[in-house]
Amino acid sequence: MTKMLGAITPCSAVVCLSINPALGALIISGVALPFTAVVFAILRVWHPGTMITTKGLSLMILAGIAAASTTVFGLLAYARGFKLSSSPVITATQMSVVLLVGFVFLKEPFSIGRLLALILIALGILVLQRQGV
Numbered sequence: 054m055t056k057m058l059g060a061i062t063p064c065s066a067v068v069c070l071s072i073n074p075a076l077g078a079l080i081i082s083g084v085a086l087p088f089t090a091v092v093f094a095i096l097r098v099w100h101p102g103t104m105i106t107t108k109g110l111s112l113m114i115l116a117g118i119a120a121a122s123t124t125v126f127g128l129l130a131y132a133r134g135f136k137l138s139s140s141p142v143i144t145a146t147q148m149s150v151v152l153l154v155g156f157v158f159l160k161e162p163f164s165i166g167r168l169l170a171l172i173l174i175a176l177g178i179l180v181l182q183r184q185g186v
Contacts (some may be wrong), residue, residue, distance in 0.1 A: 074128035082121040087119070123147060142181055145174045 097103055127143060152171055155161035 078125040
């Protein structure tokens with residue numbers, strides 16, 4: 054889900070040129086919420102034993118707030134002249150932060166694959182920065 058929201062950010066940069074960034078973020082988040090609800094409902098059908106807990110619901114709300122805030126800041130940056138060609142750097146940074154938060158705060162398992170992902174993301178950002186993106 055986070056990857057999809059990250060992919061929406063570059064596309065939404067075009068929208069922010071003509072509307073208020075806060076309204077743009079509201080529109081994007083408003084579209085993401087029903088989509089997330091449909092995916093959640095489908096998962097409940099496939100796995101009927103899945104329970105909804107207060108903690109799980111709280112974490113989902115927190116994730117939604119985090120995703121919406123990255124959209125707001127991204128749209129504000131584009132509205133203030135941030136180059137659209139720099140959006141891959143924003144997306145890569147978001148993925149890195151998500152991985153690090155998972156390792157440090159959520160105690161997700163650390164694997165060689167995830168370490169390799171972080172290294173490749175960092176290398177990709179360096180290559181883009183060297184090219185002036």
